[in-house]
Amino acid sequence: MGSSGALALWLWHYMSKRAFLLTALVALVLLAAYAASLPPVFVRYAIDRGVAAGSLEGVLLYSALTVAMTAASGVTNFLARYVSAGYAQEVTHRIRLEAFESVLRKYLGFFDKSSVGQLISRITNDSERVASFLSDRLRMITNAVGLLAFSAYNMFGLQPQLSAIAVSSMVLVVAVYARYASIIRPLYDSIRHQLGVLASLTTNNLVGIKTVKGLNIVGSEMERFGRENEKFAEMNVRAARVRAFYGHSTALVLGISSALVIFYGAYAIERGELTVGGLAMFLTYIAALSRPLNMLGFSIADVQRALASAKRLYELTSSEEVVRESPDALALERVEGSLSFVNVSFTYPSGRRALNRVNLEVRSGEKVLIVGPPGSGKSTLLKLVMRFYEPDEGAILLDGIDVRDVKLSSLRMHVGYVPQEPFIFNGTIYENIVLGNPNVVMDDVVRAAEVAKIRDFIESLPWRFETLVGERGVNLSGGQRQRIAIARALVRNPKVLLLDDPVANLDAETERALLEDLKEILRGRTVIIVTQRLSLVPLADRIVVMNDGEVVEEGTHEELVRRRGLYYRLYTSMVGGDAKG
Numbered sequence: 409m410g411s412s413g414a415l416a417l418w419l420w421h422y423m424s425k426r427a428f429l430l431t432a433l434v435a436l437v438l439l440a441a442y443a444a445s446l447p448p449v450f451v452r453y454a455i456d457r458g459v460a461a462g463s464l465e466g467v468l469l470y471s472a473l474t475v476a477m478t479a480a481s482g483v484t485n486f487l488a489r490y491v492s493a494g495y496a497q498e499v500t501h502r503i504r505l506e507a508f509e510s511v512l513r514k515y516l517g518f519f520d521k522s523s524v525g526q527l528i529s530r531i532t533n534d535s536e537r538v539a540s541f542l543s544d545r546l547r548m549i550t551n552a553v554g555l556l557a558f559s560a561y562n563m564f565g566l567q568p569q570l571s572a573i574a575v576s577s578m579v580l581v582v583a584v585y586a587r588y589a590s591i592i593r594p595l596y597d598s599i600r601h602q603l604g605v606l607a608s609l610t611t612n613n614l615v616g617i618k619t620v621k622g623l624n625i626v627g628s629e630m631e632r633f634g635r636e637n638e639k640f641a642e643m644n645v646r647a648a649r650v651r652a653f654y655g656h657s658t659a660l661v662l663g664i665s666s667a668l669v670i671f672y673g674a675y676a677i678e679r680g681e682l683t684v685g686g687l688a689m690f691l692t693y694i695a696a697l698s699r700p701l702n703m704l705g706f707s708i709a710d711v712q713r714a715l716a717s718a719k720r721l722y723e724l725t726s727s728e729e730v731v732r733e734s735p736d737a738l739a740l741e742r743v744e745g746s747l748s749f750v751n752v753s754f755t756y757p758s759g760r761r762a763l764n765r766v767n768l769e770v771r772s773g774e775k776v777l778i779v780g781p782p783g784s785g786k787s788t789l790l791k792l793v794m795r796f797y798e799p800d801e802g803a804i805l806l807d808g809i810d811v812r813d814v815k816l817s818s819l820r821m822h823v824g825y826v827p828q829e830p831f832i833f834n835g836t837i838y839e840n841i842v843l844g845n846p847n848v849v850m851d852d853v854v855r856a857a858e859v860a861k862i863r864d865f866i867e868s869l870p871w872r873f874e875t876l877v878g879e880r881g882v883n884l885s886g887g888q889r890q891r892i893a894i895a896r897a898l899v900r901n902p903k904v905l906l907l908d909d910p911v912a913n914l915d916a917e918t919e920r921a922l923l924e925d926l927k928e929i930l931r932g933r934t935v936i937i938v939t940q941r942l943s944l945v946p947l948a949d950r951i952v953v954m955n956d957g958e959v960v961e962e963g964t965h966e967e968l969v970r971r972r973g974l975y976y977r978l979y980t981s982m983v984g985g986d987a988k989g
Contacts, residue, residue: 415715418722422499423542429495433488437547440484441554447474448692449562456685488547496543503721504535510725516796518727525608526601530724533603534717541714545707552704559693567682570672570690577665577694581658581701588654593712595647600716602640609633662698669694737815743822744807745772745903745934747793751802754788762788764957765802772807772903775935777948779978785957786938787828790906793936794825806904824902828909830893832881837866838873840881841895848899860895861925862888887922894929905930907937911944919943942982951975 423430450470458466508531556578563571613620613629620629669690676682747770754763762785770776778786791797793804795811803810811819832840841856842848853873857863865888869875881889890910897905910926911919919941926947937944945951945965953961953968953975961973968975 414726415719415722418726419718422502425502426495426498429491429498433491433495433547434550436484436488436491437550438554440481440488441551442558443477443481443484444555444696445558445562446477448559448689448696450474450477451692452566452683452685452689454685455688456683460684485551488551492547493543496539496541499542500535500539503538503725504531507531507535507721507724510727514727515798516791525606525611526604527724528611529600529604529607530720534600534720537714537717538721541710545710545714548700548703548707549711552700552707555700556697559697563690563693566686566689567676570669570676570682573668573672574665574690574694577661577668578697578701581661582704584654584657584661585704588650589712591650592647593716595643595650596713597716599640599643599647600713600720602636602643605636606633606640609636658701662694662701666691666694733816734813736813737818738809738813739815739818740806740809740822743903746770746805746807747904747934747936748805748808749789749802750805752789752792752799752804753801754785754792754797754799756797762957763792763799766954766957766959768952768959768962770934770936772934773932775930775947775949776937776952777944777950778936778938778952778954779940779942779975780954780960781978782940784954786954787908790825790908790936790938793823793904793906795819821900822902823904823906824897824900825906826890826893826897826908826910830889830896832877832884832889832892834877834879836871836874836876837869837892840877840892841873841899843896845899852899852901853895856895856899856901859898859929860891861922861929862891862895865891890922891925898929902933904934905936907935909939909941910937911939911941923947942979953978 450473454467454470454474457463458468458470511527511531560571560575563574609629609632613633620626670687673682673687673690677684677687747768749766749768752763752766753761755761766785766789768789778789780786788797792799793806793811795816798812803812805811806814806819806823833843838853841853850873854863857866857873866872866875875883877883877892881892884892894907894910911922923943923946926944930947935947937947948965950962951965951968952959953973955974961968961971961975963971969979
């Protein structure tokens with residue numbers, strides 16, 4: 409099946425979830441269209457059976473029927489608007505929810521090559537575009553097509569030749585708009601993409617505002633944004649030019665159609681094939697249908713925009729770039745905490761080789777420090793344990809079980825992970841600690857905070873655990889953010905704890921305090937600490953040295969210093985002078 413067919417099936421999957429509402433919507437719209445198609449017929453009868461026959465009663469009767477049908481059309485259109493709005497929100501609620509869930513389930517490699525601004529635009533703007541289509545454009549298209557069909561039936565029943573002229577002009581209008589759609593769709597695709605570029609630039613600059621100001625790059629960032637903004641404006645101008653040209657083209661077609669209908673209608677009246685009321689009916693139809701035709705034309709353009717948005721959402725939800733969970737994956741009740749890396753190799757989506765056949769054993773309860781130059785693959789090991797990525801080759805075993813055979817929820821319950829730059833959400837301290845653990849009781853939160861050596865600070869605050877921390881934890885120091893992140897990992901009481909350079913962003917005094925507290929925090933757990941700062945050496949039972957994605961040395965601090973290898977060079981470069989084991 410082609411991509412268009414797959415997209416149609418994907419969209420229908422959501423639309424058919426509320427088939428009753430969709431059926432009711434179509435029925436109401438067609439009923440409104442039928443009612444709206446009758447007034448021109450009553451105009452004909454009012455002239456032929458009322459005015460021409462000198463019957464005031466006839467004029468009043470058909471005038472009243474015209475008002476009644478107009479009112480009926482208005483009422484059913486109101487109901488259709490109400491139903492379509494509810495239907496659209498229910499459908500797009502599901503789409504938006506699944507798109508958001510899909511993004512959260514992607515593996516980290518997806519985010520390495522995806523812009524945050526583009527993803528935000530897809531989940532919010534694109535889903536809103538689909539909602540607008542289902543709420544308004546779907547109803548308008550159905551109404552216009554129904555009105556055209558009912559009107560054509562009435563016209564051909566009266567005078568086929570004149571009907572052919574009128575309907576041909578309408579077909580020409582549709583053809584003009586079909587051409588319009590084929591031109592405008594790629595333009596709108598480009599506009600949506602460029603809007604994502606602008607959103608990404610804005611997000612990056614606002615999130616990194618301290619860096620922007622600190623590096624004095626406000627001017628260059630403004631220039632960069634200005635260039636992209638200018639591209640966006642030019643694209644919109646081109647789209648506006650196309651809209652304006654084709655909008656006036658249809659007005660010209662309808663004007664010529666009216667002139668031809670008058671000319672041929674007068675000829676038909678002269679030959680006795682048409683009445684004056686019949687000609688008035690045709691002219692009334694052309695006037696009445698001009699607005700639905702315009703709506704149909706603009707709706708066609710919006711269909712293209714909605715399809716472009718739906719396509720981006722479809723690609724997002726159908727992308728296979730997720731960490732798969734085996735159907736028979738295990739839920740581990742108890743973990744001893746041993747970890748084995750067996751011939752593990754991994755290459756990032758960018759093509760950078762991070763690990764090359766790494767073999768490493770970590771015993772239960774052991775504290776292992778992994779050091780090495782930047783880019784040596786240290787942090788990648790931790791990410792593979794957590795299954796943020798999947799290894800290209802080899803396996804990672806937890807208590808002898810391949811982590812790919814363990815349920816993700818179970819794996820991440822027993823293995824705690826604290827990233828180098830822990831993210832603190834805008835909310836309370838309590839909410840940040842219990843994140844992802846809704847069943848945790850307050851005693852567990854307090855205990856985790858106490859073990860992480862952050863409880864005394866929290867208790868000193870006026871609102872204690874209910875204190876708001878601000879966007880990205882702006883109201884906290886670096887050390888406090890780090891400790892809250894540790895408490896977040898400890899609240900599950902994991903047997904295995906992975907720390908990615910926990911002191912990298914701390915000042916010397918905070919680092920010393922955290923190092924002292926880490927001795928208690930790590931007690932009784934299997935721990936892997938990744939770092940470039942050798943101040944953490946006293947915490948380790950064993951040190952593993954990595955370089956270029958491979959394990960090149962292992963042993964205690966004293967053993968590695970005596971070997972005078974890479975570790976010795978790293979150590980002496982930090983402490984200065986000649987180090988002795």
